[in-house]
Amino acid sequence: MFDKIKTLGELGEIAAAARAKGRKVVLAHGVFDILHVGHKRHLDIGKRHGDLLIVTLTTDRFVNKGPDRPVFSEKLRAEMVAALECVDYVGISPNPGAEHVLETVKPSYYLKGSEYADEEADVTGRIKTERLTVEKFGGEVLYTEDITFSSSNLSNRVMSLYPEETAAYLKDLRARITVDDVKKEVAAVENKRCLVIGDTILDEYIYVEPLGKPAKENIIATKYKSREIFCGGAIATANLVGQVCAGVDLVTLLGRSQSYEDLIRANLHQNVSLMPFYREGGQTTLKSRLVDPAYVKKLIEVAYISDEALPAAEQATLNGWVEKNIANYDAVIVNDFGHGMIDDGLVDIVCRKSKFLAVNAQTNSANRGFNLITKYPRADFICIDEPEARLAAVERYAPIETVVREKLEKKIDCHTFVITHGKLGSIVYSPQAGVKRIPALTGEAIDTIGAGDAFFALASPLLAAGSDPYLAAFIGNAVGAMKVRIVGQRHQITKPEILKYLSTLLK
Incomplete structure (x- = not known):
């Protein structure tokens, strides 16, 4: 044999x-x-x-x-x-x-x-x-x-690859929708023009071998192995939107010094056009992490970041471009990482003038407590994780369903909320249909960075095209499950791969 x-x-x-x-x-x-x-x-x-x-x-x-x-x-x-x-x-x-x-x-x-x-x-x-x-x-x-x-x-x-809750969810879903239904939803966004606005973040992974503690210093010593730089933040979001939409423009902020613009342009999907604005005297945000390659475990992070407010003239140029061109887009997708690009004036423009507005306002180590989703008074779709939702609602212990329905909905005029839960899946809420939980579709994660952004990137154009919120969230969940199996942005998830996986789930 x-x-x-x-x-x-x-x-x-x-x-x-x-x-x-x-x-x-x-x-x-x-x-x-x-x-x-x-x-x-x-x-x-x-x-x-x-x-x-x-x-x-x-x-x-x-x-x-x-x-x-x-x-x-x-x-x-x-x-x-x-x-x-x-x-x-x-x-x-x-x-x-x-x-x-x-x-x-x-x-x-x-x-x-x-x-x-x-x-x-x-x-x-x-x-x-x-x-x-x-x-x-x-x-x-x-x-x-x-x-x-x-x-x-x-x-x-037959083989029960999924936990009981996930298996039951998929069984119910297969009884209600088919692969052809999903294909139609994805096909409906092909001709949409999308504007992605957000911070560029470069993720540097420096792979090291931990050596232990030196005898005379209270530090962890490591041995350098190799390094990779991935284009994350709004770049990753735009690339994924470009997989399903033929026209995507990306408005982002780069540093005039150490812009990494050649690297960024080389990693853009063919459907994405870069509209860069520059921070004079600053650099493009880079988050460098020491990583143990055996299990892709991150040991420490050093952020190279210029996140203070932009000078008034630079901010006015950026805001002016958005205000002048925003009417040309079917959907505006805002990836707000809180690194100084998006001020109150830009928030006002996108809230007032977007035909369809999707927002993710992220809480991270550089802005904790200072970049809450509640700075956006309205949106058509909001996608944040559970800690971000609790911070914005000032509610630490209540069930997450209560946080969304009784807190966030009263603070933000929004049609659809999604709260991502990592290994617990996600919560979808709309005022008309109420709350529904979608379980996680994979139990093993290699690298969770960017998984929520992947969910957001796929669900946003689908909702803009009129998809049912729960179907859009299922598709977003699937792409998030695919993303956690990829180190950084080492591989760009493609449209055929997305459809193939969705087909696999619905068989």
Whole structure:
């Protein structure tokens, strides 16, 4: 069985030798996470159409079915597939798609399930590219027609991957909405023009090995390993909005000295246009953290920040641009980190003139107690975490539902509140429909930085397009669950990945 498992290079040589002898090569590619009778019949059909059946698996890193997937590692998946009698060889692809495998193997037939026959319905957008690659080498796509099962469906319904509360929530949701409903909601925002306003924050991760306490000093010593800088804050929000909206303008504040503007522009999504304003004599906010790489545990933070109020002339220029152009946008999304960019005048402009206003006002170590959501008298959507809600409501112990319904709603004219709860999920409240809790969709977090912003970035344009608040919050929750599995902003979550994960949850 283990002799069947080969490297991609070896599979290319095996396929070439078979073709030289006039034998037909059939290739199947996929995740094959939970092997079942549908997989076996699919592969049996492939073997009947050729002389050599090769199966390649997506490596764990690129299984875009969301957190906690795949259930089985790539080595275990390869072992299971190799155990099937009809399979001649198995390989693990190091790439996210099948194109490189197809170019290496050059199959006569590329095996796909009947659900992929409609290329327009493919959320990943890859099936057309794969078909063209197969045809380039004289092959064709063979769509199998037989009983079909979904590994995602089986894992969701049989294997209990989720806590009881989450499983019950998803079961109820599947009875009420379908994947097509979600696709329609996301498609509805494609032509929206959004303005993102907020502070740029660069997150520097300096990976170190803790060494212990020096004998003569009361400090923790560490050994430097490596470093990364990620574009966070409003940059990360704009990039995620750009995944679902075709037009996004980002108004942000950079420092004239040490602006990092080249790095920022290099990391912008193609749909995002940067509208930078500058703090003369200051630098772009950078938060440097010493991180233990073993578990991505942050040890200490040093903030390089200029967060005093902007000089009047600089603030007037920024505010003037927003006031002049704000009417051109379907939605205004404010990421207020309280680092001196947004003054009372800008708050007044966005509250009075936005067609749809979404606001996140963050409490962090640099502004605790001085950047409360209550400085915005009105909004259409507010998204903050529980400590931020309690600070703004001056309510430490009451249930969070009471904090929102009886405190915040009386202080802010707002249609929809979302209070994110980390591992407890989120609370959604609208005056018309009341309170509903959405449980967390993943139990394991690698890095929580930016998860709430990811939720906010996806839910905001959806609500602006008229989505039901609870559906928008479910989608936001899903993206937040995806984000906590990513270190910093090392990877930008893409629209196909979002749709794929949502499809997995609803099967």
